[in-house]
Amino acid sequence: MIRKFKKEDTDAVVATWRSASALAHPFLSQAFIDREAENVRNVYLTLAETWVTEVDGEVVGFIALIEDVVGGLFLDPAYHGQGYGKAMLDKAVAERGALQVEVFKENTTGRSFYTAYGFRGTEEFTHELTEQPTLRMTFTPQ
Numbered sequence: 001m002i003r004k005f006k007k008e009d010t011d012a013v014v015a016t017w018r019s020a021s022a023l024a025h026p027f028l029s030q031a032f033i034d035r036e037a038e039n040v041r042n043v044y045l046t047l048a049e050t051w052v053t054e055v056d057g058e059v060v061g062f063i064a065l066i067e068d069v070v071g072g073l074f075l076d077p078a079y080h081g082q083g084y085g086k087a088m089l090d091k092a093v094a095e096r097g098a099l100q101v102e103v104f105k106e107n108t109t110g111r112s113f114y115t116a117y118g119f120r121g122t123e124e125f126t127h128e129l130t131e132q133p134t135l136r137m138t139f140t141p142q
Contacts, residue, residue: 049065051091
């Protein structure tokens with residue numbers, strides 16, 4: 001089930017972000033991950049329209065939208081490959097239509113996922129805080 005984020009979901013969302021980031025972003029420093037976890041908790045969730053995915057009453061993933069930008073889509077790795085990530089993107093497309101996302105170039109899991117959905121790379125740049133090569137990708141519904 002996909003539903004709107006509630007404040008009570010915060011701990012589960014941050015835990016999901018951490019577990020998914022450990023898989024997708026092993027190239028980032030632990031200090032950066034720790035800072036970003038606090039930003040997820042205290043900044044990003046207040047700025048974005050966030051939807052969570054629940055399985056058996058447990059939050060296992062989320063998608064955060066800032067206008068037409070996917071600010072984050074993270075799914076507990078135990079639930080990868082079961083259609084939950086696609087369902088979250090389907091929800092975002094239903095809400096916003098065309099979408100953009102930024103993905104670290106070394107995040108092969110994320111890049112493969114977005115490419116399989118139909119996103120295409122439109123720009124490469126350096127992420128300022130990490131100095132990591134990053135791709136801007138866009139999706140336009142057919």
